[in-house]
Amino acid sequence: MPPPKVVLASRSPQRRAILAALGLDLEVADPAIEELTEGDPHELVLDNARWKAAAVAASAKPGTVVIGGDTEVVVDGRVLGQPRDEAEARSHLELLSGRDHEVLGGLALLGGGEPRDGVETSIVTFRELEPPLLDAYLASGEWEGRSGSYAIQGLGSALVAAVRGDVSNVIGLPVGLLLRLAPELFGSG
Numbered sequence: 001m002p003p004p005k006v007v008l009a010s011r012s013p014q015r016r017a018i019l020a021a022l023g024l025d026l027e028v029a030d031p032a033i034e035e036l037t038e039g040d041p042h043e044l045v046l047d048n049a050r051w052k053a054a055a056v057a058a059s060a061k062p063g064t065v066v067i068g069g070d071t072e073v074v075v076d077g078r079v080l081g082q083p084r085d086e087a088e089a090r091s092h093l094e095l096l097s098g099r100d101h102e103v104l105g106g107l108a109l110l111g112g113g114e115p116r117d118g119v120e121t122s123i124v125t126f127r128e129l130e131p132p133l134l135d136a137y138l139a140s141g142e143w144e145g146r147s148g149s150y151a152i153q154g155l156g157s158a159l160v161a162a163v164r165g166d167v168s169n170v171i172g173l174p175v176g177l178l179l180r181l182a183p184e185l186f187g188s189g
Contacts, residue, residue, distance in 0.1 A: 004063055004065050004112055004185065005026075005027065005061070005063065005065070006024045006064065006067060007026075007028070007056055008026060008027070008028045008029070008069075009029055009031040009052040009053050009057075009067060010052060010068065011031075014151075014153070015172045016028055018168055018175065019173065022175070027064075029056040031051070031052035031053075031056050031068065032055060033048075033052060035070065038079070041072055041074045041077070041079050042106075042119050044070075044072060044079060045070040045104045046070075046108070046119055049068040049070045049108040049117060050068060050106075050108040050115075052068030052070070053108040054108075060111060063111070065109055065110070065112045066110045067108070067109055067178070068107070068108040068110075069106065069108075069172070070105070070106045071169070071172050072103070072104050072148075073092075073096075073147045073149075075096060075101040080092050080148045081147060082146060083146075088149070089143040089144075090134070093129055093137070093138075093149050093150065093159070097127075097128055097134075098129070100123055100124070101123070101148070102121055102122070102123060103121070103122045103124055103169055104120070104121055105120045105121075105166075105169040105172070105177065106118075107174060107177055107178060109182055112182070112184065116181040117181070118180070119177075120176065122165030123163070124152070124160055124162070125164075126161060127159065127161040129159060133158060133159070137156065137158070137159060140155050151171075152170045152171060
């Protein structure tokens with residue numbers, strides 16, 4: 001039996017690219033929800049993922065699996081979120097400089113049986129960000145629309161000294177968690 005069709009309830013090009021690279025039969029739908037930005041970080045990413053999936057599942061075709069996802073950068077128990085402007089991006093990056101932080105990835109799946117969800121945690125260590133590197137990164141604009149003000153898969157990789165855990169989680173979709181939650185998407189289960 002072929003794997004079910006997947007609908008990604010997300011505007012994230014990173015999530016779309018990861019799922020496409022996995023060879024899934026994929027559609028993308030904008031969940032058009034207002035994401036939560038405050039609260040317990042683990043509950044926040046899980047609730048946002050659940051609401052995205054639910055917003056799209058109502059109009060999904062039978063037999064599809066809807067995947068909602070959310071990614072947040074957390075330092076000192078505080079969710080950094082996406083920066084409003086370059087000044088806030090600089091503040092985020094200066095806060096992360098030379099330190100460890102958590103990247104939380106929430107996934108929620110609807111369709112194909114009972115609802116399934118979970119949270120993956122990766123620990124990212126930033127190198128000390130010297131002014132030339134920080135200024136170059138901010139000038140690149142890559143920080144725009146990025147939780148924690150960076151993207152590890154681009155120029156932002158120069159900011160990172162180490163990752164403990166699933167690097168795909170840091171990019172935007174925890175593949176290991178997806179495999180555990182929905183093995184049927186990959187021909188097993």
